[in-house]
Amino acid sequence: MTKAEKDLTDALGIPVFLVAAEVGWQLRLGEGLVSEKPQVRRIGEIKPVLKNPQADHPELLYWMYRDVRRPEDEHLIFQHSLRYDLTVFNPGVLSVGGTPGDGDEWNKAAGHYHPFTVSGNAFPEVYQVVSGSGLFLLQEVDDPFSVPPVVKRFLIVTVEPGDVLIIPSHCAHPTIVIGDEPLVTVNWVARSFDSQYTPIKLMGGVAYYIVKDGDGWAVEPNPRYRNAPEPERVSCKDLPDKGLSTVGPVYPHFLKEPKAYDFLVHPDEGGSER
């Protein structure tokens, strides 16, 4: 991809542009959109979840744009207790000194579990891939707060633009960007949401690392996990989607059919099954 501006409006249903920044990539929200102040994740902040905590390049890993909305849509969004976020991941491999080699991890999100609802279930989340390609790792555990956790299932999900992925309850879910293009994702999630990062930090990440292997990727086990199941490689199309994979951009779809997203706030009403 050349370092130019890319219009994501058709893919998102709202005016957003992927722009080359001084370092890496950022998003520019078009006219009529507001959000919280964008936050950047630096490599120093996620050292506890890296295969190699000495890695120090690239410094800026991804930008988060939380609570993106048009003011005229706020009432409906807030009424349904939801939040819409955008994330842009810089492409690259995490290395010491900026000279990556095979075995170094591809850039990734910190990874987190979702908090529990009052009934002991956990909130799910809806993701849609907008631009670029990568992997979502889904680490399903019995109890996110048990250290070490009992991992019941570990999925490596290949994602492409347009894909919709529902993060089930009780799943840690780091995103990985593969290759040399930035990865842009959106998500709908309960507003009351407070992501749980500590259990992943205590384990040095999830059960498997995704590392550079030539121009591609390979899987390496995290030795802190004992008895983790073998990872299953799947594509988004193999997973339950609640019909959302055919609706187009999820922002305008929410405005048309807000009830289709109620399971994000009330997962106990049949919303968290796989």
Ligand SMILES: [Fe+2]
């Ligand atoms: Fe999440």
